[in-house]
Amino acid sequence: MKTRDFEQVVMPHLDAAYNLAYWITRSRADAQDVVQDACLRAIKYFDTFAGENPAAWLLTIVRRTCYTWLKRNRRPEEALALDDETATDVEDPALLMGGHGLARDPETLMIEARESKQLHRLIAVLPVPYREIIVLRELEELSYRDIADVVGIPIGTVMSRLARARALLTELWRREERE
Amino acid sequence: MDCTKAQALRHAYLDGEIDPVDASAVEAHLRGCADCAAAFRRDRELSTAIRLEVPRYRAPELLRARIRSELARRERWRFSELRLLGVGWNPAAIAASLMLAVFMSSAVTRSIMTDAGVDRMADAVVAAHIRSLMADHLIDVKSSDQHTVKPWFNGKLALSPPVPDLAAAGFPLVGGRLDYIDDHPVAALVYRRQQHVINVLVSAAAKGDKDMRPAPAAERGYNLLRFTQDGMDFWIVSDLNTAELGDFAARLKAALPDGGPS
Numbered sequence: 144m145k146t147r148d149f150e151q152v153v154m155p156h157l158d159a160a161y162n163l164a165y166w167i168t169r170s171r172a173d174a175q176d177v178v179q180d181a182c183l184r185a186i187k188y189f190d191t192f193a194g195e196n197p198a199a200w201l202l203t204i205v206r207r208t209c210y211t212w213l214k215r216n217r218r219p220e221e222a223l224a225l226d227d228e229t230a231t232d233v234e235d236p237a238l239l240m241g242g243h244g245l246a247r248d249p250e251t252l253m254i255e256a257r258e259s260k261q262l263h264r265l266i267a268v269l270p271v272p273y274r275e276i277i278v279l280r281e282l283e284e285l286s287y288r289d290i291a292d293v294v295g296i297p298i299g300t301v302m303s304r305l306a307r308a309r310a311l312l313t314e315l316w317r318r319e320e321r322e
Numbered sequence: 323m324d325c326t327k328a329q330a331l332r333h334a335y336l337d338g339e340i341d342p343v344d345a346s347a348v349e350a351h352l353r354g355c356a357d358c359a360a361a362f363r364r365d366r367e368l369s370t371a372i373r374l375e376v377p378r379y380r381a382p383e384l385l386r387a388r389i390r391s392e393l394a395r396r397e398r399w400r401f402s403e404l405r406l407l408g409v410g411w412n413p414a415a416i417a418a419s420l421m422l423a424v425f426m427s428s429a430v431t432r433s434i435m436t437d438a439g440v441d442r443m444a445d446a447v448v449a450a451h452i453r454s455l456m457a458d459h460l461i462d463v464k465s466s467d468q469h470t471v472k473p474w475f476n477g478k479l480a481l482s483p484p485v486p487d488l489a490a491a492g493f494p495l496v497g498g499r500l501d502y503i504d505d506h507p508v509a510a511l512v513y514r515r516q517q518h519v520i521n522v523l524v525s526a527a528a529k530g531d532k533d534m535r536p537a538p539a540a541e542r543g544y545n546l547l548r549f550t551q552d553g554m555d556f557w558i559v560s561d562l563n564t565a566e567l568g569d570f571a572a573r574l575k576a577a578l579p580d581g582g583p584s
Contacts, residue, residue: 149393157389161381175385182389186396262376280337281372287339306333313364 149189156198157182159283160205166278167209169267173216181208199289206275206293213271265315273308280305323351328358336365443557444548446503448541451521451559454501454510460519461497461512471498475509481526483509484554486577493520493570513570515562520570524556538564547571551578 164174279285328351334340335348352359463474472485496512513520539546547558
């Protein structure tokens with residue numbers, strides 16, 4: 144294996160890998176362990192990587208590692224629970240790349256923070272299959288083709304699952320707005 | 323297009339994953355159907371809100387550093403593995419081996435005029451060393467007789483490499499071969515120290531190059547020595563310890579036609 148190639152080809156997608164792992168495990172420490180584990184695997188199998196799409200390739204390995212971790216560490220029913228504990232980690236601004244608004248006055252920033260927390264929490268309580276497809280599409284901006292590869296489902300299923308995930312998230316969002 | 327079909331295609335339309343024909347059909351439906359249009363707007367709002375407000379987490383530096391160190395560890399391991407393979411090249415030389423090769427090419431010499439060139443050359447020399455040990459290509463002409471090895475190079479290279487006999491000093495000649503460095507043919511001489519096979523390489527120096535005393539270096543766990551004398555550039559590469567390799571270099575230098583104590 145050429146380690147220089149791995150650095151140049153795969154390492155640029157480490158943020159995407161960590162972001163997906165964070166959203167599936169909902170814990171910084173666990174995301175770090177899972178991504179490290181996944182990367183060791185990726186290094187080991189780098190020779191078999193055909194060079195088509197390194198981001199999708201790495202995310203596929205990370206996702207599988209996350210699911211193994213979920214099975215080992217969580218109750219099986221939790222993956223489908225909607226009213227489970229909310230995401231516990233509070234965002235550290237230094238670690239975040241998104242979420243920046245244009246407005247800078249304190250009041251707007253506060254509203255932004257509240258909004259951000261709300262959507263953050265709602266995505267975090269989605270069932271894992273919906274959560275991951277929202278993250279892959281809205282945050283990682285993967286194409287349907289790449290999502291299909293990473294998740295291992297047909298493109299038609301990507302479309303219908305994304306539709307359900309958005310419908311569910313919109314419903315939760317509107318319900319909170321009314322309260 | 324009916325609402326069921328539009329519902330299925332609405333998301334692909336929003337995500338830009340739809341062909342132009344279907345896209346205009348969806349647009350037409352959204353213009354005429356208030357319910358679907360409202361649902362589409364909500365989806366779009368949600369998508370925009372997520373992108374603006376939900377954080378994308380960034381891998382911590384510690385994680386990055388751990389992966390880099392794993393890569394570095396594997397790189398080191400890879401070379402030590404090659405080295406073990408190299409030692410095992412000949413059952414008679416399992417204990418250890420020392421190879422000595424001499425590369426001759428003025429084009430090669432030109433590429434070592436800069437520090438970066440020297441690094442690159444050292445890298446190429448070690449690579450040739452490893453290659454010769456692995457691929458069963460240590461020797462083209464097998465002889466401990468300098469008068470057999472030296473003429474073998476005639477007509478194969480632009481230069482006739484010196485092949486001193488150092489057997490009396492404990493460095494018997496094993497043979498010679500033709501090798502390539504930077505796509506240029508070079509001469510490689512192979513000596514041995516006890517059960518260590520020693521690899522030493524020499525090349526023609528660039529015009530105007532002054533004689534240079536032996537300069538030691540290490541690369542990937544191998545010891546290297548380089549010196550220039552009488553218009554020739556000598557690269558010595560081996561897994562032998564630096565003291566014995568230095569002794570070898572001094573004896574080789576002294577045994578050259580215009581040699582003498584360095």
